[in-house]
Amino acid sequence: MKKLLLVAALVLPSMAAHADEGMYTFNNAPAKAIGEKYGFSPDKAWLDHVQLSSVRLARGCSGSFVSKDGLVLTNHHCMRGCVEQLSTAQENLMAKGFTAKDPAAERKCPDVEVNQLVEITSVTDRITKATDGKTGKDFADALRGVQAAIQKECSTGADIRCDVVSLYQGGQYDLYKYRRYQDARLVFAPELGVAKFGGDPDNFNFPRYGLDMALLRVYGADGKPIKVDHHLSWAKASAAENDLVFTSGNPGGTDRQLTLAQLSFRRDYVLPRLVAQFSERRGILVAFSRRGPEQQRVAEEKLLRIENTLKVYKGRLDALAGALYAQKQTAEADFRAKVDADPKLKSVAGDAWDGIAKAVQAERALHDRRYMLDLGNGFDSDLFTLARQLVRAADERAKPNEQRLKEYTDAAFPQIEQRLVSSFPIAKDLEVETLGWSLATMRAWLSPDDATVKEALGKDDTFDLAKRLVTGTKLNDVQVRKTLLAGGKAAIEASKDPMILFAKQVDAASRAVRATYEADVDAPEKKFGAALAQARFALEGSAVPPDATFSPRLSYGKVAGWTEPSGKQVPYFTLTSAVFERATGNVPFRLPQSWLDAKPALDGTVHMDFVTTNDIVGGNSGSPIINQKGELVGLAFDGNAHSIGGSYGYDGALNRCIGVDVMAMKQALAKVYKADALVRELTGNDTRAEAR
Amino acid sequence: MKKLLLVAALVLPSMAAHADEGMYTFNNAPAKAIGEKYGFSPDKAWLDHVQLSSVRLARGCSGSFVSKDGLVLTNHHCMRGCVEQLSTAQENLMAKGFTAKDPAAERKCPDVEVNQLVEITSVTDRITKATDGKTGKDFADALRGVQAAIQKECSTGADIRCDVVSLYQGGQYDLYKYRRYQDARLVFAPELGVAKFGGDPDNFNFPRYGLDMALLRVYGADGKPIKVDHHLSWAKASAAENDLVFTSGNPGGTDRQLTLAQLSFRRDYVLPRLVAQFSERRGILVAFSRRGPEQQRVAEEKLLRIENTLKVYKGRLDALAGALYAQKQTAEADFRAKVDADPKLKSVAGDAWDGIAKAVQAERALHDRRYMLDLGNGFDSDLFTLARQLVRAADERAKPNEQRLKEYTDAAFPQIEQRLVSSFPIAKDLEVETLGWSLATMRAWLSPDDATVKEALGKDDTFDLAKRLVTGTKLNDVQVRKTLLAGGKAAIEASKDPMILFAKQVDAASRAVRATYEADVDAPEKKFGAALAQARFALEGSAVPPDATFSPRLSYGKVAGWTEPSGKQVPYFTLTSAVFERATGNVPFRLPQSWLDAKPALDGTVHMDFVTTNDIVGGNSGSPIINQKGELVGLAFDGNAHSIGGSYGYDGALNRCIGVDVMAMKQALAKVYKADALVRELTGNDTRAEAR
Structure with missing residues (x-):
């Protein structure tokens, strides 16, 4: 939970949901409200597909399967720990990036755990019964005991992870059952210089220009890449202004329903x-x-x-x-x-x-x-x-x-x-x-x-x-x-x-x-x-979603810039050409050599980063941004400055989710990193996977 | 003003003065109120003597003349800048301390300026007239201009400093005329280890054990020590519990009369x-x-x-x-x-x-x-x-x-x-x-x-x-x-x-x-x-004193411990023996060797530090603590934790001024530093001064 990067959005306690706020559990998605507002209601198949295509990185991030061979897309900053762990004084992967030339070159991350949510069950009654009438230490002991028992019954093997999730400040308890994967290998990480372009000064700001992406692959107990039934296809074009988009990820925690004393x-x-x-x-x-x-x-x-x-x-x-x-x-x-x-x-x-x-x-x-x-x-x-x-x-x-x-x-x-x-x-x-x-x-x-x-x-x-x-x-x-x-x-x-x-x-x-x-x-x-x-x-009623709990949530919104209180207009996207204009040659505005070399080959009009009204917070880092066809159009990696207050409330006029555009990712993989096999795998023309 | 160490005290805007709060200008000292509460009213001669015995160190501290030959007592932490400036990699005076063996060994501080207040005149009418009806830039220009003119007329030579002081947030303007001395020489500074015993953890806390004192001597344009008409004599014993005591110093600034918006x-x-x-x-x-x-x-x-x-x-x-x-x-x-x-x-x-x-x-x-x-x-x-x-x-x-x-x-x-x-x-x-x-x-x-x-x-x-x-x-x-x-x-x-x-x-x-x-x-x-x-x-009326402005102020109070909100009683003094008990041998609890060597010769029952109810804030560092006979009984060097809020208000039950006891200073000079000439000079038996 220490890596939480993104920030959240509103719903004051006594207000009914409006605007695009809310981080909804997959078993209580507001399909009807979305339909009324945007003319598209996600159905069960759509929701199941998105849920099963999404993953949680257990130490604090989100991601999504992007090929049937277990390839996972997340943020570079979510994989920095692994990149650092795999680096040495002689080989600094943070500085020079990493692209696995072939599957054998994919390198195992020491402590990445990937979770895929497969089932949600209510356990409120059982927990209420176990804790009923108890207070203080007795309550704490009973709660701990019943949770441990429930989780143990559910965890039938090392490949199953079961978490009892306390929702609504203890008002509801659900059991989340995940597939657990502990063999995740680094496939691609760009240089920190472009992943974190702008560094701390640009963090939580927009316009923004980072390529904050990384790819890893999930391996099974057999030491081979897993096969997944659900993964997200990459869209063929950038999302347009006002397009309806979803994020699917694991917001780490919000405090929207706390009392004034808290x-x-x-x-x-x-x-x-x-x-x-x-x-x-x-x-x-x-x-x-x-x-x-x-x-x-x-x-x-x-x-x-x-x-x-x-x-x-x-x-x-x-x-x-x-x-x-x-x-x-x-x-x-x-x-x-x-x-x-x-x-x-x-x-x-x-x-x-x-x-x-x-x-x-x-x-x-x-x-x-x-x-x-x-x-x-x-x-x-x-x-x-x-x-x-x-x-x-x-x-x-x-x-x-x-x-x-x-x-x-x-x-x-x-x-x-x-x-x-x-x-x-x-x-x-x-x-x-x-x-x-x-x-x-x-x-x-x-x-x-x-x-x-x-x-x-x-x-x-x-x-x-x-x-x-x-x-x-x-x-x-x-x-x-x-x-x-x-x-x-x-x-x-x-x-x-x-x-x-x-x-x-x-x-x-x-x-x-x-x-x-x-x-x-x-x-x-x-x-x-x-x-x-x-x-x-x-x-x-239960239309208002619970505070975030680092468990899978869906949010909806649209692609949109905003107007600063000062009156300044902020457009919804940045261009690839602008990255080069902003580069000074010095950290944190130093582009890696690979980008300087590739500049002539790059299409400067490709959107680099973009913003949406989706309600996200830290933990959502690495969440796919999905269009209504269920395709990946972007990769959430931050929120704007206004969004930091999202822990306590969401202001639809100002709070924004920041993502890397899918076209920028494709262009970088193809033209900067020349990762042709990866591009083929990602764009569905994966000959390599067949060969395995 | 950066060195301000001490902290302040109360008077909510609409409350009449009570308790021991208030940092009073010398031309508006509450003699009557003090008399009613403590049975002693300082008269004009007493006030003049204290005012003229007190000095301001222009870069942010206070002090007092303690011999007729221009010897000034202040805190070690007020002289740390000088001690550092006089140190080299070869000779670290901060670590090893400094005692001038004779006048020739006294070392000039590069940037210490000593001010002695000699006159206060009201200039409110003149300033009001110059700024009347003006706003914004015109007001600022007019104010700056008239202040510069007033100060220039008053400053008849390099040895005179004149400051227009804005009191009551601009409600009153007084002209403060000081004698200015820029040749001040370091005479005595103990090792940092005992001056700042307890370091940052103990700062703003009590019980406390530091010997935060230093001595310097003011020299005139003729290169000889100045002769002063007023200086404080050192008391022969520690102040007792509930004794009436005064501090005379330059509180740097308080915000007690600000509005809620501010x-x-x-x-x-x-x-x-x-x-x-x-x-x-x-x-x-x-x-x-x-x-x-x-x-x-x-x-x-x-x-x-x-x-x-x-x-x-x-x-x-x-x-x-x-x-x-x-x-x-x-x-x-x-x-x-x-x-x-x-x-x-x-x-x-x-x-x-x-x-x-x-x-x-x-x-x-x-x-x-x-x-x-x-x-x-x-x-x-x-x-x-x-x-x-x-x-x-x-x-x-x-x-x-x-x-x-x-x-x-x-x-x-x-x-x-x-x-x-x-x-x-x-x-x-x-x-x-x-x-x-x-x-x-x-x-x-x-x-x-x-x-x-x-x-x-x-x-x-x-x-x-x-x-x-x-x-x-x-x-x-x-x-x-x-x-x-x-x-x-x-x-x-x-x-x-x-x-x-x-x-x-x-x-x-x-x-x-x-x-x-x-x-x-x-x-x-x-x-x-x-x-x-x-x-x-x-x-x-004007019974409530103005907010502090780093100009000379008098405060009154009594020697007293306090009771923490938790119920814990804090006695009003610490013992010399306790310093040794608290020493660990490691910074910030490492006593210098001189103290370890002197231990057998020291009287452990001598009070080291003590607390009083005086209303002080940062800038008061180095203020003499004076009994009703006008004798020095201590040296203010800090406030307790509660006193930090003194910028906004004073709570007589909790806010405390912390001082070094006069007997601890005497014992240290005599038995640890063997500065016999200094002891003679300070205790009035000054044969050396006669010899000059």
């Missing part, structure tokens, strides 16, 4: 801290990168990720500090008045707002501790994360499935396991800097006098401690991790690895704050959230 | 940006410092300054996001109702709130541009600052005095000139990093498509550009600066120095945004601010 806590407390923390982290990485080209290389992916997240947090803070908050106040007052006026609703939800406000008070008291210890921001190090996962895996997997932390249940653990047993390089010099810095930050946030901090840091300088842990650990060696994982509790108990010892040392305090959070914050928020959802269903 | 702009827009910017800057410097000990040394002072400022901004944001804002809303509604109910007041100030809100709208539109270009945050480099000052000095000093930018008038220019003609080291490697980073930040804030940005940066990478400018410039050489300054416009026109050329290139755009700000924001805010002040005087 929103003001984010505005006044959480977001300012996140902005400060991520800004400082950015500074650390920028300065580290300045030490030399190799440091620049190893920090690059992390820096880009942090810059993106930082921009999201800043945008959210701006949004909540703006006019939107007043709308939320009006909407909540209206909703409360309606609930209070109806004795039945009042008995269900009358106390929900105060109950949630109390939970928020509890969250405020433990936020910093949870952020640093449990969420791990005090330990900014991949090696620490691996150590913690090994320590917890040993502890948790010794328990009955229903009693485990949820990411260690039988159904969920394969995602963590994949990373533990995969080989990828870790830059120890960078790890020392980020860990040393984050430990110092934790000390500052929690106080040098905090008992956990004192025990963790001792009398050490935080950077000295980080250096000792990072240079001393052997967890960068995948064989060491595999041995520790296989050895279970006994192996962890016996380990003298300094990072394992450190992770053990801080684990009790980290678990404690998590347990308190689950009992005192999450449980009442779900309980009262469910009550509010019942009231909302009673008043408005 | 406050919400700070909360929602300005402060979040400042927090982000300073956090990132901190990260840049932390990571730069990690490159090696010399990089750590050259970045140290800047980093400490940034960390302090960042903590202030974060605290202000927290304060405005808290309950205080609701109090402000109530107070403004009450004030507006009273004005609207009185026809005369309504005619004076009825439109002031809307007028100010309009000015805030104008400010929002130009804030980022002003922040980056005019305030110079896009050019984070001492060399750039010097270049801009030389460029502007040439332009401005060719104009009539009344038409110049205010810092280049004859009365004001000596402060800039002192720095231009002083020799101090500049770390070019650090300059490249901060300038390159800040240029990139400016591009991100203002857009890569902004005309000024495009012209300034060209197609360069910002770090490459910074490197070219910083390595190419000769402005680090004081002789080069002196020649350019003496050569005036012709010399600047002829200069090929790359930093001079760059400063010239961005100057028109920087001046333009400043002119717009002065006409569209500052002028209406002063005009309507004055109207509100008139209404306030009519309703409440």
Whole structure:
């Protein structure tokens, strides 16, 4: 969920759906409303085809099958982690790009998991029954237990992933069954220079000129590319202005249905801290990168990720500090008045707002501790994360499935396991800097006098401690991790690895704050959230879709530019020729040599990027943009600046989804990268697939 | 004003003064109120003695004369700039401290200016007359002109400094006449390890254990120590709980009398940006410092300054996001109702709130541009600052005095000139990093498509550009600066120095945004601010002191601990023995060797630091804490965490001023630093002074 790039759109709680807002579940798509507005109603076959052609990248992105041989299209920025992991000081794939000459050259990504949604079932009744009448810790335990049981029953093999999804803040629970694929191989990634053209300054802006695309291929247990029954065909032309278009993807999370107590806590407390923390982290990485080209290389992916997240947090803070908050106040007052006026609703939800406000008070008291210890921001190090996962895996997997932390249940653990047993390089010099810095930050946030901090840091300088842990650990060696994982509790108990010892040392305090959070914050928020959802269903029906939950959603909209509040008109597309005009020769406006070489051969009038009114947020990165024929016309990779406030509400006049045009992708593959076999496979004239 | 460390205190607009709040001008001290509350009323002789014993350090701090031979006591953190400037890679005075063995060993600080207030005169009538009926640019020009004229008439020589001070948001103008001293020499500075014991984590916290003191001596034009008629004697014992105490210093600025429009702009827009910017800057410097000990040394002072400022901004944001804002809303509604109910007041100030809100709208539109270009945050480099000052000095000093930018008038220019003609080291490697980073930040804030940005940066990478400018410039050489300054416009026109050329290139755009700000924001805010002040005087009299303006103020209060909202009691003092208990041996809890060596000789029961209820803010750093006998009992150096919100309001139950105890200073000088001559001079048994 850390890679979420895109941003969202509206539906104030008490308003019926209008404009093009809404991220709809596939089992509740608003076919009729779309038809009324655009003259086309997607039918079940259309919806099934799109759903089955779409995939989720389990660590935070979306994508789509684009050939019957398991080829997946997503964003370059969704595959940057893999590109970085496959790079070395000698061969920097981020800088020079990658095109597999043939299937044998496709390179396995260490930790990409691809999910294809095959079934949705309601489990609300079963969960309600299991948690009924319970509060606090009892509620949290019961919820965790029943979810683990449901997921385990459903996950009949390693190739099936089942997630219980809490919709409407706990008002509804659905079981999402996916096909799970853990062998995904990099097929094509352009150079970062063109994928991320414009860099951080252009991020969340439009006009925009990036080729933020990548291709990977899904392999089965037999080591061969999978065959899929559904994939998207590529359109033969760009979408035109006002064309109806859909996105199918996995928006990571929105907060549109939160109460004022929850929103003001984010505005006044959480977001300012996140902005400060991520800004400082950015500074650390920028300065580290300045030490030399190799440091620049190893920090690059992390820096880009942090810059993106930082921009999201800043945008959210701006949004909540703006006019939107007043709308939320009006909407909540209206909703409360309606609930209070109806004795039945009042008995269900009358106390929900105060109950949630109390939970928020509890969250405020433990936020910093949870952020640093449990969420791990005090330990900014991949090696620490691996150590913690090994320590917890040993502890948790010794328990009955229903009693485990949820990411260690039988159904969920394969995602963590994949990373533990995969080989990828870790830059120890960078790890020392980020860990040393984050430990110092934790000390500052929690106080040098905090008992956990004192025990963790001792009398050490935080950077000295980080250096000792990072240079001393052997967890960068995948064989060491595999041995520790296989050895279970006994192996962890016996380990003298300094990072394992450190992770053990801080684990009790980290678990404690998590347990308190689950009992005192999450449980009442779900309980009262469910009550509010019942009231909302009673008043408005279920036309308004649930907040995003990083599960598959459909959104509809049209291709359209917009008018800035200043009066400036922003056209809906950019031209390939404009990329060259904007290039300065220096990062982040430096085009790769391949593009400079190909310039004479390129058609400058081909649309590069374009914008649509689709309601998307982070997690939608890599979503296909689909026309009503079900063809791929673009690839969503960002939202405009206005869209960042989409976490809380959607403004159809301003919020825009940004995509790469299908024709730009085709032209680049054909003329810049001369990936003829790929072009044939993508455009349906795939002789290679036949040969297999 | 960048060094402001301390934080402020209350008086909501429509409340009469109560508790110990208020930073009073010396010509309007609340002697009667103090007498009623504490049984002691300072008389004119007492007030004159304290005023004349106090000094302002013109770049952002306070201090006091503590011997008849011009010895000045202030904070170590107020002298860190000088300590750093006097240090080299071979001799790091920040780390090892400095004690002048005899007068000849006292070392001149390159850019310290000491001001002693000798006279206050009202110039309200003259300024009102000059600006009457004017608005926008005309108002700004007239105000600048009349202020320059008044100051020039008053400044009869280089040793006299005259500042027109705008009080009550433009409601009153007073002329402050100071004796100006530009030859101040470092006499004593402890090691940073004890001066800043606890570092950033302990900053703005209490219990606290720092020896944040330094001594300098003021020299006259004859190159000899000045003789002063007034200085503070050191008390023979620590102040006791509940003792009445005063601080005399120069609080830098408060925003207690701003309107909601101004406050919400700070909360929602300005402060979040400042927090982000300073956090990132901190990260840049932390990571730069990690490159090696010399990089750590050259970045140290800047980093400490940034960390302090960042903590202030974060605290202000927290304060405005808290309950205080609701109090402000109530107070403004009450004030507006009273004005609207009185026809005369309504005619004076009825439109002031809307007028100010309009000015805030104008400010929002130009804030980022002003922040980056005019305030110079896009050019984070001492060399750039010097270049801009030389460029502007040439332009401005060719104009009539009344038409110049205010810092280049004859009365004001000596402060800039002192720095231009002083020799101090500049770390070019650090300059490249901060300038390159800040240029990139400016591009991100203002857009890569902004005309000024495009012209300034060209197609360069910002770090490459910074490197070219910083390595190419000769402005680090004081002789080069002196020649350019003496050569005036012709010399600047002829200069090929790359930093001079760059400063010239961005100057028109920087001046333009400043002119717009002065006409569209500052002028209406002063005009309507004055109207509100008139209404306030009519309703409440002038018992409520004006917002702080970095001019001398007196505050009163008592020695007292406090009770945290959590119920935790915080005692009013810390013990010398506790410093050793808290020491870990690692920064920021590493005591210098001198203290470890002296430990057996020290009396652990001597109070180290203590807290009082005095209302102080940043700029008060270095203020003497004085008992009713007029003796020095402590040295203010910080406020507690609650006090950071003091910019907007004072809570007597929680806000605290933190000082070093006089007995701790005496013990340190005598037993740790064995500065016997200094101890004799300070304790009035000064044989050395006689010998001169």
